[in-house]
Amino acid sequence: xxxxxxxxxxxxxxxxxxxLAIIGIWEFLCVSGAVPRYMLPTPGDVxxxxxxDRELLWFNAKVTLQEAFYGLGIGIAIGFVFAVLMDMFETLxxxxxxxxxxxxxxxxxxxxxxxVLWFGYEMxxxxxxxxxxxxxxxxxxxxxxxxxxxxxSVNLLRSMGAGRWRIFRYLKAPSALPSFFSGLRIATAYSVxxxxxxxxxxxxNGLGVYMTRVKKxxxxxxxxxxxxxxxxxxxxxxAIVSILERVCMxxxxxxxxxxxxx
Amino acid sequence: xxxxxxxxxxxxxxxxQVLKDISIHLEQGxxxxxxxxxxxxKTTLFNVxxxxxxxxxxxxVLNGEEITGKxxxxxxxxxxxxxxxxxxxxxxxxxPLIFQGxxxxxxRKKASxxxxxxxxxxxxxxxxxxxxxxxxxxxxxxxxYMFSQDVALLDEPFSALDTLTKTQIHHWYLEVMEKIHLSTxxxxxxxxxxxxxxxxxxxxxxxxxxxxxxIVVKEPKPREADFALSxxxxxxxxxxxxxxxxxxxxxxxx
Numbered sequence: 435x436x437x438x439x440x441x442x443x444x445x446x447x448x449x450x451x452x453x454l455a456i457i458g459i460w461e462f463l464c465v466s467g468a469v470p471r472y473m474l475p476t477p478g479d480v481x482x483x484x485x486x487d488r489e490l491l492w493f494n495a496k497v498t499l500q501e502a503f504y505g506l507g508i509g510i511a512i513g514f515v516f517a518v519l520m521d522m523f524e525t526l527x528x529x530x531x532x533x534x535x536x537x538x539x540x541x542x543x544x545x546x547x548x549x550v551l552w553f554g555y556e557m558x559x560x561x562x563x564x565x566x567x568x569x570x571x572x573x574x575x576x577x578x579x580x581x582x583x584x585x586x587s588v589n590l591l592r593s594m595g596a597g598r599w600r601i602f603r604y605l606k607a608p609s610a611l612p613s614f615f616s617g618l619r620i621a622t623a624y625s626v627x628x629x630x631x632x633x634x635x636x637x638x639n640g641l642g643v644y645m646t647r648v649k650k651x652x653x654x655x656x657x658x659x660x661x662x663x664x665x666x667x668x669x670x671x672x673a674i675v676s677i678l679e680r681v682c683m684x685x686x687x688x689x690x691x692x693x694x695x696x
Numbered sequence: 697x698x699x700x701x702x703x704x705x706x707x708x709x710x711x712x713q714v715l716k717d718i719s720i721h722l723e724q725g726x727x728x729x730x731x732x733x734x735x736x737x738k739t740t741l742f743n744v745x746x747x748x749x750x751x752x753x754x755x756x757v758l759n760g761e762e763i764t765g766k767x768x769x770x771x772x773x774x775x776x777x778x779x780x781x782x783x784x785x786x787x788x789x790x791x792p793l794i795f796q797g798x799x800x801x802x803x804r805k806k807a808s809x810x811x812x813x814x815x816x817x818x819x820x821x822x823x824x825x826x827x828x829x830x831x832x833x834x835x836x837x838x839x840x841y842m843f844s845q846d847v848a849l850l851d852e853p854f855s856a857l858d859t860l861t862k863t864q865i866h867h868w869y870l871e872v873m874e875k876i877h878l879s880t881x882x883x884x885x886x887x888x889x890x891x892x893x894x895x896x897x898x899x900x901x902x903x904x905x906x907x908x909x910x911i912v913v914k915e916p917k918p919r920e921a922d923f924a925l926s927x928x929x930x931x932x933x934x935x936x937x938x939x940x941x942x943x944x945x946x947x948x949x950x
Contacts, residue, residue: 592748596768
C-alpha cells in the first residue's frame with residue numbers, strides 16, 4: 435500500500451508540481467501588476483466564474499457534447515466501413531487513401547462557414563464537421579491495425595479452414611484494437627474541439643456560442659472558465675476511452691510480475 | 697496405407713522452379729524429417745501439404761483422401777508460436793475446434809482435457825505473454841494436435857529455443873507423440889536434431905528443391921540420453937554431411 439502510494443508520487447509528482455508552478459506564475463503575473471487584471475484574470479477569478487456560471491455552462495456543454503457524440507459515433511461507423519472495404523479491396527485502398535490524406539489538409543475552420551450556409555444554424559453542420567474530423571484517425575487506425583495482422587497467422591488460420599470472415603473475426607479485428615484505440619483517443623479530443631469551433635461560426639447554443647458571447651462582452655474570466663471547462667471535458671472523455679481500452683484488451687495490462695517477457 | 701503421401705509434387709513461381717518432383721511418405725507413428733539448407737523450398741513444400749498452395753503437378757493424400765490444394769484438412773506449427781496474444785491459452789487451443797463448427801463451451805472443454813498431457817496444466821486462463829517460450833511452443837503444438845489429430849506438420853518448431861529448453865522439449869515431444877499416437881513430419885536445418893528425433897530423414901537440396909537421399913535412423917526408440925554422443929550418431933552425421941557436400945553444399949560445420 436505504502437509502496438503503491440510512493441510509486442504514484444514518483445510517477446505523477448513532477449507533473450503535479452509543474453502544473454502548480456504554472457498556476458503560481460500566472461497568479462504572480464496578475465498580482466504583481468505585470469499584466470492588467472482586466473486582460474488576464476487571476477486563477478481565483480476563473481474558478482469563481484466557473485462556479486457562478488455553472489448552470490449556463492452546463493446547459494451549453496450538453497449541446498456541444500451532444501454534437502461531439504453524434505459526430506464521433508457516425509465518424510466511427512463510417513471510418514469502420516471504409517477501413518474494412520479498403521482492407522478487403524487493394525484497388526479501393528490505393529484510390530481512397532490519398533484522397534483521405536488530402537481531405538485532412540483542408541482546415542476545419544475553413545469549411546465550417548460553408549457547412550453553416552448549406553445546412554443552417556442547427557446541429558447538423560456541427561455534427562458533419564465532427565464526422566469529417568473524427569473519421570480520419572479512426573479509419574487510419576483501423577486500417578493500420580488490420581494490416582498489422584501477421585501474414586503467417588493469416589496462413590495458419592487459413593490452413594485450419596478459416597475463410598475471410600473468420601480471419602477477420604478472429605485475427606484482423608482483434609489485431610486492430612490497439613491502433614483503433616489510439617485513433618479513437620485522437621478522434622475524441624478532436625470531436626469536442628471541432629464542435630466548439632463550428633459553433634463559433636454560427637449557432638444558437640453550445641460552448642462555442644457562449645465563448646463568442648463572453649468574448650464580445652470582454653469577460654476574460656468567463657472566457658478562461660469556458661476554455662478550462664473544454665479541456666476538462668476532453669480529459670474526462672479521453673480517460674473514458676482509456677478505461678474502455680483496458681476493458682477491451684485485458685491482455686495488454688497484465689501485471690508485470692506475471693509476465694515471462696513482453 | 698500411409699498417413700500422408702506426397703507424390704511427384706512440382707512447384708514453380710514465375711518460371712523458376714522451387715520444388716522438383718518431390719515424393720515423400722509418412723507412416724503411422726513415424727517421425728520423418730525433411731533436412732535441408734535454407735532456400736531448398738522446405739516451407740513451400742509445407743504450404744503445399746497444408747493445402748495453402750496448389751502445386752503445378754503432383755498430389756497430396758492424407759489418410760487416403762486427396763487434399764491437394766484444399767486447406768482446412770491439416771495444420772502446421774512454425775518456429776513462431778503464432779498464438780493470438782488476445783486469447784487465453786485455452787481459447788487459442790480451442791480455436792481450430794471452433795472453426796470445425798464446435799460450440800465455444802464444448803471446444804474449451806475438449807481443449808482443456810489435453811492440457812495435463814501436454815504439460816500445460818494451470819495455464820488455461822493465462823495469456824501467451826505470461827508463458828515461457830517452451831510452454832508457448834507446447835501450446836502451439838496442442839493447437840495443431842486439436843486440429844489435425846494424428847498428423848503433425850512442424851516447421852522448425854524448436855529452433856528459436858535455447859539449447860537446454862530444446863533438449864527438454866525433444867524428449868518431451870517423443871514421449872507425448874508415442875502416447876497420443878501422433879505421426880510427425882518435421883522440417884529442420886539442424887542435422888543433430890534430425891538424427892535425434894527421426895525414424896527417417898529426407899535430405900532436401902535446392903535449387904530447385906529435390907529429394908537427394910533418404911536415410912533411415914535405425915536406433916530404437918525411446919532413445920538413450922547419450923545417443924547424441926555415440927559412434928552410431930556420429931556415423932549418421934558423417935553420412936549426411938557427405939551427401940550434402942557431394943550435392944554442392946559446402947561449409948557444413950560439424
